[in-house]
Amino acid sequence: MTPMLGNTLEESLKIKNLNLRRKKIQYLMLIFLFVFVDGGWHYPLIGIFIPLFFILMLLIAFYKGRVSCGWFCPRGSLFEIIIKKISLNHERPKIFKDIRYRRLFFLIFSCLFLFFYLATTFDQISLIKTGRFFVYYYVTVTTLGIILGILFGERTFCLICLEGTILSWLSEGKVVMEVKENCIKCGNCQKVCSLSLCIGDLVGKVERTVRNKDCLKCYQCLDSCPMHALRFK
Numbered sequence: 001m002t003p004m005l006g007n008t009l010e011e012s013l014k015i016k017n018l019n020l021r022r023k024k025i026q027y028l029m030l031i032f033l034f035v036f037v038d039g040g041w042h043y044p045l046i047g048i049f050i051p052l053f054f055i056l057m058l059l060i061a062f063y064k065g066r067v068s069c070g071w072f073c074p075r076g077s078l079f080e081i082i083i084k085k086i087s088l089n090h091e092r093p094k095i096f097k098d099i100r101y102r103r104l105f106f107l108i109f110s111c112l113f114l115f116f117y118l119a120t121t122f123d124q125i126s127l128i129k130t131g132r133f134f135v136y137y138y139v140t141v142t143t144l145g146i147i148l149g150i151l152f153g154e155r156t157f158c159l160i161c162l163e164g165t166i167l168s169w170l171s172e173g174k175v176v177m178e179v180k181e182n183c184i185k186c187g188n189c190q191k192v193c194s195l196s197l198c199i200g201d202l203v204g205k206v207e208r209t210v211r212n213k214d215c216l217k218c219y220q221c222l223d224s225c226p227m228h229a230l231r232f233k
Contacts, residue, residue, distance in 0.1 A: 008228050015222050022070070022218065026077035033074035040135035047131030050138055054163055058170065065171035069164055070216025075142050076158060080194065083149035092152045092196065096159045105160040113137070113162060155194035159214070171213040176233040179208045183229040189221035197221075199230060209233065 040046040057068040069076055095101040117133055145157030158164050179199060190198035195214055199221055222230045 011228060011231070012223075015219050018219050019223055025071055026081060029072060029074040029077040030081055033078055036074070037135070037139060040131070040138075044128050044132035044135055047134035047138070048127055050134040057163070057167060061167045061170040061174070063174065065174035065213065065217065066164065066167050066215065067175070067217040069158060069161075069167060070218040075138075075145060076155065076216075078142070079145060079149050079154040079157070083146060084154040084194075087150055087152075087154050090152050092156055096152070096156055097196075102160055102165065106162065106165045109160070109162040153194065153196070155216075158216075159195060168213045171215075173211050173213075175212065175215045175217055177210040177212075177215070178231050178233050179210060180227075180229040180231075181208065182227045183225075184227055186226065188224040188226065189230065192220040192224045194218070194220070 036046065036049075057072070060068040060072075095105075116137070141157075141162070145161075148156040177199065183199075187198065190196055195216065197212055197214060199210055217232065222228075222232075
């Protein structure tokens with residue numbers, strides 16, 4: 001076995017192990033989601049953990065980008081494990097890809113979030129009322145995500161997710177992918193990417209690296225590359 005072939009096989013095995021580890025975590029997050037929603041519906045105080053969990057995701061984003069969306073998000077786990085199997089996979093409308101519309105979605109969702117928070121929890125000191133609001137909010141946006149996922153692909157909602165948008169802003173330059181010269185631009189990376197990011201089209205002319213703040217670092221593109229031309233730096 002040549003050294004190059006040995007390195008390729010070693011990298012492939014490492015990627016498959018990472019994908020397996022990620023899938024196990026996602027199943028745990030899916031179980032957590034169902035337990036959380038059921039428990040929060042009966043015991044609203046549980047909803048307080050939602051903003052605390054988001055703060056944790058923010059801290060991760062400062063160092064690792066949106067990896068928390070790809071690995072630890074309960075809602076994202078639901079989309080990938082269940083919704084992906086029943087999605088109609090219609091072509092995504094351009095409004096989900098255009099940065100201008102995504103900013104508009106962020107503004108609308110932010111205003112709605114603040115309006116309903118102030119309207120439903122006038123007494124912000126009450127943890128139970130605040131917890132109930134976050135439970136209702138989480139169930140509502142998850143339902144919207146399910147509908148969009150069934151129509152346009154499992155993680156369509158992640159492109160306009162309020163929390164995900166904030167995390168993507170913090171992820172600028174945090175996830176760096178190197179694309180080797182043997183990339184043949186076959187498009188496999190885009191086909192398996194739940195956000196339809198095409199690595200080959202994003203490669204700079206001088207520096208063969210990709211810095212995409214929406215990357216969830218799920219390793220699906222690396223696993224699908226027939227030339228083993230991709231790797232995270």
